[in-house]
Amino acid sequence: MTPSDQDTEPKASAEQLNRASRPSVTRAMILYAIGALGGLGAAGYELLTAQGTMTRDVPAENVALVNQQPILRSDFITQVESETGLAFERTSRQDKLRVLDEMVDEELKVQRGLELNFAETDQDTRNALSNVVDQQMVAAVTTSQPSDQALTDYYDGHKALYQTPGAMTVCDLVVAAGGLNAEAQEEPARAAAKALRSKAVLQQVLQRYGLKNQNNCENNFYFAMKLHLGDELYRAASALTSGAVSEPIRTADGVHILLMVNNSGPVPESFADARGQIVGDYKNDRETLIKNGTMNFLRHRAKIRIASDYSDYPLYGPKP
Amino acid sequence: MLGALAVTAAILHEISDRRLRARLLMTIPDSIADDSNLNAYAMPRGLKAFTRYCAACHSSGQSDTVRGIPDLRDHDWLYGTGRVEEIEKVIRYGIRSGNSKGWNLASMPAFATPNPYRSYETASLTPQEIDDVTEYLYSYQHPDADAAGAARGKLVYENQSRGLCWDCHGGRAQGDPSIGAPNLTDRIWLYGDGSRRSIRTSIAYGRGGSCPAWIGVLEPVVITALAVYTHSLSTPDPNKVSVALAPDFTKPDIADRP
Numbered sequence: 272m273t274p275s276d277q278d279t280e281p282k283a284s285a286e287q288l289n290r291a292s293r294p295s296v297t298r299a300m301i302l303y304a305i306g307a308l309g310g311l312g313a314a315g316y317e318l319l320t321a322q323g324t325m326t327r328d329v330p331a332e333n334v335a336l337v338n339q340q341p342i343l344r345s346d347f348i349t350q351v352e353s354e355t356g357l358a359f360e361r362t363s364r365q366d367k368l369r370v371l372d373e374m375v376d377e378e379l380k381v382q383r384g385l386e387l388n389f390a391e392t393d394q395d396t397r398n399a400l401s402n403v404v405d406q407q408m409v410a411a412v413t414t415s416q417p418s419d420q421a422l423t424d425y426y427d428g429h430k431a432l433y434q435t436p437g438a439m440t441v442c443d444l445v446v447a448a449g450g451l452n453a454e455a456q457e458e459p460a461r462a463a464a465k466a467l468r469s470k471a472v473l474q475q476v477l478q479r480y481g482l483k484n485q486n487n488c489e490n491n492f493y494f495a496m497k498l499h500l501g502d503e504l505y506r507a508a509s510a511l512t513s514g515a516v517s518e519p520i521r522t523a524d525g526v527h528i529l530l531m532v533n534n535s536g537p538v539p540e541s542f543a544d545a546r547g548q549i550v551g552d553y554k555n556d557r558e559t560l561i562k563n564g565t566m567n568f569l570r571h572r573a574k575i576r577i578a579s580d581y582s583d584y585p586l587y588g589p590k591p
Numbered sequence: 592m593l594g595a596l597a598v599t600a601a602i603l604h605e606i607s608d609r610r611l612r613a614r615l616l617m618t619i620p621d622s623i624a625d626d627s628n629l630n631a632y633a634m635p636r637g638l639k640a641f642t643r644y645c646a647a648c649h650s651s652g653q654s655d656t657v658r659g660i661p662d663l664r665d666h667d668w669l670y671g672t673g674r675v676e677e678i679e680k681v682i683r684y685g686i687r688s689g690n691s692k693g694w695n696l697a698s699m700p701a702f703a704t705p706n707p708y709r710s711y712e713t714a715s716l717t718p719q720e721i722d723d724v725t726e727y728l729y730s731y732q733h734p735d736a737d738a739a740g741a742a743r744g745k746l747v748y749e750n751q752s753r754g755l756c757w758d759c760h761g762g763r764a765q766g767d768p769s770i771g772a773p774n775l776t777d778r779i780w781l782y783g784d785g786s787r788r789s790i791r792t793s794i795a796y797g798r799g800g801s802c803p804a805w806i807g808v809l810e811p812v813v814i815t816a817l818a819v820y821t822h823s824l825s826t827p828d829p830n831k832v833s834v835a836l837a838p839d840f841t842k843p844d845i846a847d848r849p
Contacts, residue, residue: 331613332811343811344616345679346692352676359676360619406689414688414803416648416658436703436795438718491717494705546657547782548796 334371337378342371350374408565409558417553425553426542432552433545434537440490441508442473442530443500444482446519456526460519464528467516473530488532504529612812620675623819624826630819637820640813644805645821652824659782659800663824667779670694670771673825679818685804686771696770697759698799707797716754716794720747724756725791728764731776732785 333341348359351370355362389396406413417425426433444463446456463480467473477484489499497505504527507517511531520527542549570586577584611632615623623629641649648655654662661669670686671677684693700707702716716724727744730736748756748764756764759772766774773781782798783789805814 331616345620345676345683345811345814348619348676349680358621358674360621403691406691410689410804414685414801489717490719492703492715495715495717543657544792547659547792547798 335375335378337375338382340378340382342374342378347371347374405562408562412554412557412561415554417550422546422549422553423542425556426545426549429552430539433540433548435540437493437535437537438491439493439496439508439534440488440532441486441496441500441511441534442484442488442532443486443504444477444528444530445485445524446526447481447483448525453521453526457519457521460526460528464516464518467528467530482528485527488530490533493537508534615815616812620679620815620818623675623815624822633816633819634823636813636816637818637823640809640817641820644809645817648802652821654781656780656783659798661781661800662779663821665779666825667774667777668768669773669781671768673822675818675822678821679815681802682809682814682817682821683804683806685802687799687801688804690804690806693804694771697772699793699797701795701797702754703795704797713755714753716747720744720754721791721794724748724754724794725787728775728790729785729787731764732778 329336330341332344334344334347335342347367347370350373351359351362351367354370355366359367384393384396390400444460446460446463448456459480459482463476463482466476466479473484473488476482486499489496491499493509496508500508501522503522504520507520508529508531511517511529511534513531513533515531517527517529517531520529575586577586611628615629615633618626618629623633648658648660649663650660652663654660661667666673668677670681681694684690686694687698688695697710698708700713702721703718705715707713707715723740723744724747725744726737726740727742727748730738730741747754749762759767759770760775761767761772764775766772773779778785780789781800782793805817809817
């Protein structure tokens with residue numbers, strides 16, 4: 272190797288290195304183009320397949336799209352099973368297609384109903400919408416499981432609500448009129464009451480004084496007794512303790528005496544015993560709160576104008 | 592180069608994931624458990640969703656008879672027969688959830704109140720009738736129950752105009768899963784412990800549990816996965832894919848289930 276060779280060889284390597292490290296415009300452009308195409312492709316794919324915007328295919332969770340409105344597979348399966356009474360996999364293709372056709376029809380009719388604005392003109396549609404909105408407002412409360420602490424607090428604040436319903440067994444004994452006037456009927460009634468207080472046997476008293484056991488010594492809850500006896504007799508019965516006999520009570524249908532066999536007043540219930548009712552009451556209260564709050568919000572949000580002859584209508588206050 | 596590989600791998604994973612998701616949604620729910628790939632896809636997603644959305648009430652699937660939470664691990668289904676399709680419907684539309692497609696055909700009337708039932712008029716029962724029906728139902732699991740009371744209670748149970756117990760719970764008190772009426776003759780109680788006291792409370796004050804409707808909240812694929820997972824709680828199969836349980840779900844009764 273000559274000295275000149277030794278000088279030139281490193282020079283050539285440096286040039287090669289320079290060339291190699293120089294940016295290649297062509298390669299960069301190709302990479303940019305690939306990147307751009309890839310990006311556009313991904314964006315296009317997402318645009319065409321994203322839930323709710325799919326225009327190319329029916330999304331996997333649906334069995335059909337009717338003007339972009341989905342018919343869910345699960346609804347379809349339920350409907351097929353409901354109509355045929357068979358498990359889905361055992362139903363014929365023909366049945367499945369028939370049900371699908373019905374569901375498409377239904378969707379088309381619903382869409383037509385929206386076009387015709389039946390929410391504005393059809394009372395059944397309005398009732399259904401009103402009900403469903405009511406339910407939607409309180410759905411979260413309805414299906415919630417209140418914490419034990421919340422329930423205990425509620426119970427502590429409403430203890431008077433949680434009592435066993437009082438019950439009584441009472442004999443409603445009526446004097447057979449037998450042509451007697453009311454005053455004359457009171458006499459055997461008074462005597463019968465006295466005999467009963469002396470622990471005479473009921474059957475014998477009935478026979479001796481001509482009384483009728485009108486309710487066969489009914490055993491029932493207070494609320495039911497009130498209905499069966501009527502207000503006047505119930506009021507008298509409520510005042511009697513077990514074993515007591517009332518004075519004669521004159522009513523439109525005759526003279527009565529009441530023999531209280533057993534009177535068990537309401538007894539406070541423990542939290543554990545009343546838990547089911549507490550959950551129900553707690554939820555009801557919460558639902559009322561949420562319904563009122565939502566309606567107030569809707570009123571505030573709405574533009575409501577009331578005719579001048581009803582201008583005293585309270586828009587945001589308590590309902591009239 | 593590594594970056595390109597990672598991107599490619601991610602894209603391939605996404606494609607595979609989408610395919611599985613679509614297949615899961617398009618497969619008849621009752622057949623999913625038979626497909627190991629779909630099962631493997633659904634189970635961890637189902638467990639994750641169950642832990643997040645269901646465990647607040649259902650814990651790890653066991654019952655809570657104070658709150659009326661059913662046991663999801665037994666084969667006693669209140670609504671339907673435990674098919675994946677039926678479970679999916681419950682998850683999607685709920686029970687007494689306010690969703691009109693949910694289960695809401697009936698609830699237990701409160702017979703010791705002036706208006707026992709909201710949906711239609713039915714008469715209250717007397718204290719004695721309630722005691723007798725209690726005795727009748729109690730007698731199914733307790734041969735020492737008062738026979739005379741049980742006989743009277745049976746008459747009330749079968750009465751065509753009062754109580755109407757048979758209308759929901761069936762002539763033999765074995766329930767009706769098409770309306771969520773429980774079997775009253777077995778040892779499984781949704782509320783209480785089957786004692787006279789707890790039976791009486793149910794008859795006197797009524798019952799009616801609920802479950803939220805998850806449609807619109809959870810993605811369809813998550814609902815399906817949740818149904819597959821919930822179904823697996825009652826039908827453990829060693830050949831099927833198992834999933835790791837979250838730390839708070841490793842109680843022996845679940846983790847050691849055969």
